Amino acid sequence: MHFFSSDFKLGILGGGQLGKMMLYETRKWDIATKVMDASQEAPCAIACNEFVLGKLLDYDAVMDFGKDVDVLTIEIENVNVDALEALEEQGKTIYPQPKVLRTIQNKATQKLFYRDNNIPTSEFTRYAYTSEIKESVQNGGLELPFVWKSAQFGYDGQGVKIVRELSDLEGLPNVECIAEEMVNFKNELAVIVARNSKGETKTYPVVEMEFHPEANQVEYVICPARIPEEVAQKAQAVAKKVSEGFGQVGLLAVELFQTQDDAILVNEVAPRPHNSGHYSIEGSFTNQFEQHIRCILGLPLGKTESKVAGVMVNLVGAEGHTGEVVYENIEEVLAMDGVTPHIYGKKMTRPFRKMGHVTIVDADMAKARQVAQEVKEKIKVISK
CATH class of the missing domain: 3.30.470.20 (ATP-grasp fold, B domain)
Structure with missing residues (x-):
């Protein structure tokens, strides 16, 4: 199959920063792309050949999106796997394969996969609902402390909590989950x-x-x-x-x-x-x-x-700032040797939202780590 400067079309489910950086490479090689995301403001929207507005967990939206692409991939796991399996049955090439996604999407089945395949991982207990955990602790079936994880839809620190006492369970969603040994x-x-x-x-x-x-x-x-x-x-x-x-x-x-x-x-x-x-x-x-x-x-x-040695610093929204983004002191960072900022194209910031990253490269790892600390202290992601 001819991929470069041809009629070939690559479909990408998800239009966030990972997709945007993937598009740097498809544009370098002149590979046509079609991207779907639920937000018209998605970072990928301006860089792909064709942008489709649609929800990644919507069966019909994913089915419609996949019909006219030659290879389909993802930039986020939270997509409708039922639709991907149906498209695969129709002959579509989908990577990573839907069966792999189905296992990985659910942290409980992911952990069971490790256990079944003799892959070393921490001990865990699976629960149909978070509400079952309190009784398990009280009956001696589970010891504090442990790490609570939602089985599905956890992302960027969401859906994870260290539980040191039973009161830490309050306010957690009553969903399928796992309790992992710390x-x-x-x-x-x-x-x-x-x-x-x-x-x-x-x-x-x-x-x-x-x-x-x-x-x-x-x-x-x-x-x-x-x-x-x-x-x-x-x-x-x-x-x-x-x-x-x-x-x-x-x-x-x-x-x-x-x-x-x-x-x-x-x-x-x-x-x-x-x-x-x-x-x-x-x-x-x-x-x-x-x-x-x-x-x-x-x-x-x-x-x-x-x-060379490399250190990456995440740029996240500062606490107490929500609104139109400003990258404070970025000019000073740009003046530093071996420092490259990547701005993801998200116009609105909020606390801890991933807005970009900075890479620091140097032949000396210790120097790269020192500069990374300086970058972290200098640049601030704030709102107007």
Whole structure:
């Protein structure tokens, strides 16, 4: 099949920042794109060849969208899988495959997949409703503290809460959920695995993630992770085992815990480009978005090694600011060597909303991390 400067059309479900950065690559290669999102203000709207307004969880909207594309992919997991399965039965090529999405969409079935495939993960208990947890604790079936996670539709720190006492359950939605054992970890790590439709597989270097204590969002991504080589190799091996188990086509971002005794446990996965791979735009020989396109089109995979050390800083809306966005002090950040801001195109900010990121690259990792701290302290995402 001819992809470049042809009648080929790639469909993307989701028009957010991940889709926008994917479109950088399709435009580079002159691949025609069609994108659907529920918001007319979606970052992808101005960059794709064709934009469709529609809800990603609406069966009919997804069916209609998929009818005239040649390959269909996603930039967010929360899409109507029933429609994707129906389109696949009609002969449409969909990556990641709907069966993979169905398992990953639900955190309970995702955790069961790890257990069934002998993939190391934290202990957990599955509940049909949050209201069942209190009785389980009172009867000794579950010990405090634990991590509560909604089985579906959690995203960017939403749908997750540490429960240290029963009162912490108050106000949580009464939905299907899991209670995970809290892991005493040294580091939170991630590995992106790329697999194309011909079965070729490559892994990116292990990255280290530092989280915001309140928002449960990644603040910094550091590549390479500051861990011993044997731990890095173990993390990559576990990530590859997860990818092999799913057999997904596309990218699979595998989030991991490094425990105090250097065991590696799988936390969660995302079957798409991921925040932990943004550093690759400036830092890698092949960035994650180009690699995803290579995967789903069956093209040879690109080199995953880094050119230089990289640190990514997330730009999120400042607390106490809602409204039209202003990037305070961005000119000062632009004057710093090795610093590249990425603005996602969201016109309205609110507390902790992801509005962009900044990549810092340097031959010296310590220097890159120091500059990242300076960037974090300097730039502010506020409202007018």
